[in-house]
Amino acid sequence: MVSVQPQRLLDIPLGLYVHWPWCVRKCPYCDFNSHRSPAVLPEDRYVDALLAELDRRAETVEGRTVESIFIGGGTPSLMSGEAVRRLMEGIRSRVDVAADAEVTLEANPGASDEAKFEAFRRAGVNRLSLGIQSFSDERLRAIGRIHDAARAREAVRAAGRVFENFNLDVMFALPGESVGELARELDEAVSSGATHLSFYQLTIEPGTAFAKRTPENLPDEDLTADMGEMVAEKLAAAGFEHYEVSGYARPGLRTRHNLIYWTFGDYLALGAGAHSKVTTASPEGELLIRREQRWASPAKYMEAVEAGDSGRFGTEAALTVDAEALPFEFMLNALRLTDGVEAKLFEVRTGLPLSVIEPTLVRLRREGLLVDDPSRIRTTPKGLAFLSDVQERFLETSE
Ligand code: SF4
Structure with missing residues (x-):
C-alpha cells in the first residue's frame, strides 16, 4: 500500500448522487432501481428520509467539498419544484457544496414540462439530462416508453429555453431500427441545441421484461457495430468530442459528475438502492475505499431511516473494498x-x-x-x- 497524507484525501473529487426511485411505469429494458409510482407519491416523506440519511453520513466527507450533484432515478422529474428546492437547500446546509457545482437532474419527457424545468432551475439545478431515447413514435412504442416523439421534441425545446447546459440520452440498435433511421436521429440530436449527448446501445439485461420476451427484430451484431461507428463519426463531424464510451460533449462541457466516477473519484449516494464510494484513511495512513448500498425498496429504505439508521443494506464487513x-x-x-x-x-x-x-x-x-x-x-x-x-x-x- 502507498501511504496517504490527509491532503491526498481532500484532493479526491467528491460528487453527491441522489436517487429518486419511482417512475410512471417500468420500461421493459430497464434494470435500474425503479418502481411504479404509487397513486400518491410520498415525496415529502422521501425528501425527509434523504436529508436524515445525509445527517447521519455527512461526517464521512467532513472537510471536503461536493463538486457536483446528480439527482437521478427512476424519474426525478416526477418531483415537484418545491421538493427539489427543499432537497437542495437541505443538502447545502449539511455539506459544503462548491459555489460553481454542476447540479444535474434527470427528466423524462413524459413526466415534465417547462414550468417544472423553471422550478428546478430556481431550486439550483443548472443542468438537465433528458431521457429522450428516440425521436420516432414507432421506436418509442417498441421500447415501452411513456412519451411519443412530439412530447420528446417539446421537452427538448423547453429544456433549451430554460437551461444553457443540457444532455440528451438517446438509444440505438432499437427493435426494427435501420441505419437510415439512426442517421436521422443523430441529425435531430445534433441540431437540438444539446451541449452533451449520451448515445447508448440497447442491451438486454437479466431480470428485465425484455430478457423474458426479447424483441425479435433487434439489429444483429454487424448492424449494431455499424451503427456504433456511425454514431461516433457523425457526432465527431458535428463538433462533439467523444470522450467516453457513450459520452459526447461540446468542447468544455463534459459532465463533471460522471468524470468523478470515471476517474475513480468519490461519491456519496443517498436514497433507495443508491451505491456510494468514499475513500478514507486507516490510522496507519493506508487508503481505504468503502462502498455502501441502501435498501433498494423505497418503503424499506424510508422505514430504516425513520427508525434511526442510515438505510444501509449489508453488513459492516462487506464495506471495505479488498485491495x-x-x-x-x-x-x-x-x-x-x-x-x-x-x-x-x-x-x-x-x-x-x-x-x-x-x-x-x-x-x-x-x-x-x-x-x-x-x-x-x-x-x-x-x-x-x-x-x-x-x-x-x-x-x-x-x-
Ligand atoms: S423511465 Fe428510466 S428509470 Fe424509469 S423505468 Fe424507464 S428506463 Fe427505467
Whole structure:
C-alpha cells in the first residue's frame, strides 16, 4: 500500500448522487432501481428520509467539498419544484457544496414540462439530462416508453429555453431500427441545441421484461457495430468530442459528475438502492475505499431511516473494498474514457503501487489493446472495441 497524507484525501473529487426511485411505469429494458409510482407519491416523506440519511453520513466527507450533484432515478422529474428546492437547500446546509457545482437532474419527457424545468432551475439545478431515447413514435412504442416523439421534441425545446447546459440520452440498435433511421436521429440530436449527448446501445439485461420476451427484430451484431461507428463519426463531424464510451460533449462541457466516477473519484449516494464510494484513511495512513448500498425498496429504505439508521443494506464487513479487487474496479471506470488517465492516477486513487498492474499493462500494450505510452493508461481503438475483455484482464492481478 502507498501511504496517504490527509491532503491526498481532500484532493479526491467528491460528487453527491441522489436517487429518486419511482417512475410512471417500468420500461421493459430497464434494470435500474425503479418502481411504479404509487397513486400518491410520498415525496415529502422521501425528501425527509434523504436529508436524515445525509445527517447521519455527512461526517464521512467532513472537510471536503461536493463538486457536483446528480439527482437521478427512476424519474426525478416526477418531483415537484418545491421538493427539489427543499432537497437542495437541505443538502447545502449539511455539506459544503462548491459555489460553481454542476447540479444535474434527470427528466423524462413524459413526466415534465417547462414550468417544472423553471422550478428546478430556481431550486439550483443548472443542468438537465433528458431521457429522450428516440425521436420516432414507432421506436418509442417498441421500447415501452411513456412519451411519443412530439412530447420528446417539446421537452427538448423547453429544456433549451430554460437551461444553457443540457444532455440528451438517446438509444440505438432499437427493435426494427435501420441505419437510415439512426442517421436521422443523430441529425435531430445534433441540431437540438444539446451541449452533451449520451448515445447508448440497447442491451438486454437479466431480470428485465425484455430478457423474458426479447424483441425479435433487434439489429444483429454487424448492424449494431455499424451503427456504433456511425454514431461516433457523425457526432465527431458535428463538433462533439467523444470522450467516453457513450459520452459526447461540446468542447468544455463534459459532465463533471460522471468524470468523478470515471476517474475513480468519490461519491456519496443517498436514497433507495443508491451505491456510494468514499475513500478514507486507516490510522496507519493506508487508503481505504468503502462502498455502501441502501435498501433498494423505497418503503424499506424510508422505514430504516425513520427508525434511526442510515438505510444501509449489508453488513459492516462487506464495506471495505479488498485491495485485490481495486485494479479491476479502477479499470472498469478509467478505461471508459477515450483519453484514458495518467498512469499515476492509479496510485493516487487506489493507494496501490503501479507495479501491481505493470505486467498486465505491458502485455496489453504488446497486444495493441493499450496505447504504448507508459505515462498513460489508455485503450487503442481496438482496445476500446473489446473494452470488457481488456477490463477483465485486470482481474488477473487479483489471482
Ligand atoms: S423511465 Fe428510466 S428509470 Fe424509469 S423505468 Fe424507464 S428506463 Fe427505467
